[in-house]
Amino acid sequence: METNQNRVNFGSKIGAILAAAGSAVGLGNIWRFPYETGNHGGAAFILIYLLCIVVLGLPIMMAEFAIGRHSRANTAGAYKVLAPGTPWRGVGYMGVLAGFLILSYYSVVAGWTLEYTWQAVGNGFAGMNAEGYTQFFADFSANPWRSLLWMLVFMLMTHWVIIKGVKKGIEKSAKIMMPVLFILILVLAVCSVMLPGAGAGLEFLLKPDFSKVTPDVFLGAMGQAFFSLSLGLGCLSTYASYFGKDTNLSKTALSVGLIDTLVAITAGLIIFPAAFSVGVSPDAGPSFLFITLPNVFQMAFGSVPFLAYIFSVMFYVLLALAAFTSTISMHEVVTAFVHEDWKLSRTKAAWCVTIFCTLLGVFSALSFGVLADMKIFGLTFFDFLDTLTSKVMLPLGGMLISVFAGWYLDRRIVWEEISNNGSLKVPFFKLYIFILKFVAPIAIGFIFLNELGLW
Ligand code: TRP
Numbered sequence: 001m002e003t004n005q006n007r008v009n010f011g012s013k014i015g016a017i018l019a020a021a022g023s024a025v026g027l028g029n030i031w032r033f034p035y036e037t038g039n040h041g042g043a044a045f046i047l048i049y050l051l052c053i054v055v056l057g058l059p060i061m062m063a064e065f066a067i068g069r070h071s072r073a074n075t076a077g078a079y080k081v082l083a084p085g086t087p088w089r090g091v092g093y094m095g096v097l098a099g100f101l102i103l104s105y106y107s108v109v110a111g112w113t114l115e116y117t118w119q120a121v122g123n124g125f126a127g128m129n130a131e132g133y134t135q136f137f138a139d140f141s142a143n144p145w146r147s148l149l150w151m152l153v154f155m156l157m158t159h160w161v162i163i164k165g166v167k168k169g170i171e172k173s174a175k176i177m178m179p180v181l182f183i184l185i186l187v188l189a190v191c192s193v194m195l196p197g198a199g200a201g202l203e204f205l206l207k208p209d210f211s212k213v214t215p216d217v218f219l220g221a222m223g224q225a226f227f228s229l230s231l232g233l234g235c236l237s238t239y240a241s242y243f244g245k246d247t248n249l250s251k252t253a254l255s256v257g258l259i260d261t262l263v264a265i266t267a268g269l270i271i272f273p274a275a276f277s278v279g280v281s282p283d284a285g286p287s288f289l290f291i292t293l294p295n296v297f298q299m300a301f302g303s304v305p306f307l308a309y310i311f312s313v314m315f316y317v318l319l320a321l322a323a324f325t326s327t328i329s330m331h332e333v334v335t336a337f338v339h340e341d342w343k344l345s346r347t348k349a350a351w352c353v354t355i356f357c358t359l360l361g362v363f364s365a366l367s368f369g370v371l372a373d374m375k376i377f378g379l380t381f382f383d384f385l386d387t388l389t390s391k392v393m394l395p396l397g398g399m400l401i402s403v404f405a406g407w408y409l410d411r412r413i414v415w416e417e418i419s420n421n422g423s424l425k426v427p428f429f430k431l432y433i434f435i436l437k438f439v440a441p442i443a444i445g446f447i448f449l450n451e452l453g454l455w
Helices: 013-024 027-039 043-071 075-082 089-121 130-142 144-164 166-193 198-206 215-228 235-240 249-278 285-301 305-341 346-366 381-408 411-418 429-452
Strands: none
Touching: 013 166, 013 235, 013 249, 013 305, 027 043, 027 089, 027 215, 027 249, 027 285, 027 305, 043 075, 043 198, 043 215, 043 235, 043 249, 043 381, 043 411, 043 429, 075 089, 075 235, 075 305, 089 130, 089 144, 089 285, 089 305, 089 346, 089 381, 130 144, 130 285, 144 305, 144 346, 166 198, 166 249, 166 285, 166 305, 198 249, 215 381, 215 429, 235 305, 249 285, 249 411, 285 305, 305 346, 346 381, 381 429, 411 429
């Protein structure tokens, strides 16, 4: 196995933070967060989500960082290094599988962002109204060829960065793309909040109604927290295996968590005011972002068509780029595993992942059209994979990771990683271990039992 000293590293600390943030910030924030919030009744969901980020997300992220950097291996390899001969490597295998499954349906939505970029460049949305956008989305997503084509393009783009490697591919793209994305979503949020009738959207987003809180809301919020932070499947532990020795793990986790949360909330500030302003229902599901956004540009800049054009093109490009830094990270999890564990060359490993993921993705893509009636547990193939991964596999993975770091792993290893061998002060260390040992696993277990009605 390719471990230890001669393994590649990110070139800089800021590069490491941005790569991890690039993984975290993606469709999960801008596409999934708004529709999950919409499906689960708004502000109360967001509060529980924030709680999950702080209590579960940050501690587990630090644990993933520690596991990855200490073992300097892919996620399954990490458990073989840290717990040789034990069943713990199963956590790694489950993570690789989850990464593979998520990548397969995520790339479908990522493909949609390319279609929307394409339309925006050709000014194809000009002059449509709210019903027009809804119809456009329904027609496009049901069209087998277009969505398959774009998904394939997206997978090949991801493939291309992966074979370029960690430093030139992953780090460089994240460093350029992330800052531009932040600026643009801020501008759009300001525009959206100023739309006529935006108040109802803001209220939905900010005023909690606890009567809407059901066990589903808890599970949804927890799943969203894991999904959005790229947690639970060893993605960030794989990235941390490329971190330098002096990267401060707790600070990095805090930065990534903050950036990710800010982007999600700002995306909410863009989408909800606009949706309420034109009467798009917030529980529209996966289509929510795509039927609302064109309205934002139309209404915010409609009187100056040139601005509407520029802003929409830029936004869709950046949305695609945000998705891109995330697909890269998922692809990397699986590729690093196939490369190091099955001993294929990196390029061959990457091809395996690209080809099989695309094949599986076909079913998700078609589940908006010709396969819409193929149901598993009453869900379309796309929804089934999303539910299975984000609401079961990721939280379960997170629970096992926190048990592993809290109970199994030598306390000294955790301390060495969090304190960079004693060079950083970690006054919160005892509390941290307490959270890993008790708080996080019990909270996740409670949410599972609660959902199953066993509580
Ligand atoms: N967090 C990314 C997003 O919000 C998606 C993602 C990338 C992910 N890597 C992951 C989700 C690993 C779960 C696990 O779009």
